[in-house]
Amino acid sequence: MTGEDDHELAASLAAHAGQLLLDIRVQGGAEGDRQSNELLLRLLAQERPEDAVLSEESTDDPARLQNRRVWIVDPLDGTREYGEPPREDWAVHVALTVDGQPAAGAVGLPAIGLVLHTGEPPDLPVRPSGPIRLAVSRTRPSACADSLVARLGADLVPMGSAGAKAMAVVRGAVDVYAHSGGQYEWDSCAPVAVAAAAGLHVSRLDGSPLRYNNPDPYLPDLLICRPELSDAVLGALRAVGPEAAR
Structure with missing residues (x-):
């Protein structure tokens, strides 16, 4: 990996962790979380020793708040789906933030x-005609989904992890991923980096910017959607106010 820029490094790390997870999938989600995290931390320490890291699977080190460059990783996004082979809707998140903004990222x-x-x-595919397609949790659709169905006539498309849902928008399989009810920075940072680079709209549900490397990594809501739909989606969410973010 030596010599790779930050974008290439993020992609390489996601690929390496993804291959490890495939190799050990029979061992289950807990072991996948642990081993993928160990691999990512070791490679980041080797390749970017001066940078800080915030990982879902590691104890938070407040020293990251003094560092301009912070890698935010989710070694296994969708532990439940990973533990149910042959499900495909799980992911690996690797992102670099600089001064609180995603600067590079990869979702495997x-x-x-x-x-x-x-x-x-990736190039954003042309949207097919028909109702807006909304990615939602296959087990716990959030309150904002009800609002978008009621106000925009959206069709629900259930799937697993946050990364899988966000990348479904990037890949053109759905049009909107709106989440309310609780997430952390590692759930959204890499997907937001990739989605923004692809030209998608990314924000909080109220339209405000997403910021990372905060003292409290809780970042409860998220909107990723096609740019031509952003006004309609944000308008529908604002019409119901705070209830949409529950």
């Missing part, structure tokens, strides 16, 4: 052999 979808990253942003 190992089960389909794909890594989407900011070094080579």
